[in-house]
Amino acid sequence: MNRTPEEDRDYWQRRCAAHRAMAARCDDPGQRGLHERFAALYAARWHDVVVEGD
16 A cells, blocks of 8 residues: 555554543553553654655
């Protein structure tokens, strides 16, 4: 599956937001930490995506 750079960036943004929301709802510190870590990794990836014209 080939995504455009814009679609790729949007995917990483959505995944980051989803994990941030899951972390906010977590009562378990370990699970919350995992979701926060995933959110940070997705955010880093999304910021690495360069879209021409941005």
